[in-house]
Amino acid sequence: MASFTTIELLTPTGPVSRRVCVAPPRKPTVDEMPVIDLSSIDQDANARKALAVKIKAAAENTGFFYVCNHGISEELIQSALEEVKGFFNQSTEDKDRVGFHRAGKSCGYHGVGSTQINNKETRDKKETFSMRYDTRIDPLHTEDPQDINSSFSSIDYVWNGTSHLPNFRPVLTQFYQERLKLARKLIQLFALALDLPEDYFDSIVTQPGADAVHLHYPGTEEMPGDAKNGKDVDVGIGSHTDIQCFTLLWQDMSGGLQVLSAADEWLDAQPIEGTLVINIGDFMQRLSNNKFKSTVHRVYNRQTTSRYAMPFFLGFNPDHVCEVLPTCVDADHPPLYEPISCGEWRDMRLKLAESGKVA
Template identity: 65%
Template structure:
């Protein structure tokens, strides 16, 4: 039987873009499509780091997704963060809405309820709820610890003060992922044939969003309300905006990645790993050498799925332009320079 295909529409900076996708069920990826990369050498000598960068380059150029193990974030911290995420989402809706969600109108921190976002306008609304913590210099250990930065007094925390340890654990987990992301930026620089410190000055106060995400269980057909027939995706088909994403996912499954052959791959959970995927910034910077790949989440179980993604971009005032190492006579720059803040703003407006 001949393979069957459809198309998904993506909203991008350059307008609508269409991708062909197979209608076949997701299949397991090969080791080359979504490899496991051991990060143990990330603090090693130059030769070990160069070999690590070679592996990252290969993954970034193939599907743009890979797992990392030995990433250095303590499992106890991950479990504590997950426990806090569950404690937050398990509250009555009015506590989340009344105390936390209004803050999203100011700076995107805080709570978004189920069905309030729709990352792909040609698919259903996203069946998920999120809590977001964005960059704040007060939470960044690399910033000067003067009196002005001594305490994060954001009203975000007033709405969660009744949850023991929520603030401290959430910030600690955000900090651990920011530290790892800054190390990964240096490996990406090496993978792009640049000095490892090339990006350091543009990640001093970067776009860095840490999320807790809860995908409620999908009701069985017998329990679906008549007005709930549009329940479909957990989060619709999309690419990530910024440079790259670090994702912790529970063992429920549901993450699907579009392969180079237009087939959906089942990015199954692997204990002890994080998933890394390339975002739009890195594809743009690399002149399309690295792949920002379409992905989506379906939670077809009756039980909840939890994930904790972290999105890293550059300092908002930085300019995103094609890298000199990715341009030559045969490969001219495919993109005009654009401010990183503008790129994120446009993407938020259309998602």
């Protein structure tokens, strides 16, 4: 008989406990983490509705799934990866030139161990470089760009601090643009999956809270002291849920991503060549009145070599106040959440994260 323990997740409304099986992670079933082929995403309405049916099933189950034939070239992904490696291979002094504490507005560099996404686990054994949404690189805003997400000055500070890496900004910008393009297509599929018109969310992803994070998890041999022997190596990133509507994740072939199943068992979300992982975030769970699952996940890096991952988080325009969707409430299922703007929700979560407490 399986044994269970509990983990604690801190949220803006207080701590939440989750039951977790203590058994080693197992492989997910096809239903728990399906692979969805997006090759028909630009075809007719019937093709997109068929994709929405598959997404709905995955969102109501574990809240995680893979997508293949997503339209982002492998060449671009590998170019972005090489630029990210080049950034992280710099000296700590050079990386700190664009540190979060200098740049502000949640962009720039965070060093290894500088965050703790779950305060009941160890500090996160990762370093990050983060990008914020910028209207100047969004094809929807080619004229007179105004950014309601953040000031241009903090964004420019980060790029100016990496100008000695000549391809870093253009390659990461192109990769960001391609993921933003894909995310806007996917939000239409999510609308269909929620029994809404396909364009229901289009007007509130014109200046979205869209962040790109580039992650390096050092191998255990790079860590000081007892960590080299596997002691005190708890998590690459601790147990948490994501903030926004959904996440697009590229991960290398190292493995280490673990996802909590509906049965409270850890699933080993092994990388699959040529795919992205998509998972539901907290704001989508709120909108869907808990129909879609924002699932707890973590990363363990138990190898001596580095692990790299590049997640992209899509949220709505930060000033738009959202309430539980009309298709997700009825007489037996009243709204579980009060209206809130995506920006306010995001800021509440990030303030906790940036204080080193939780995210």
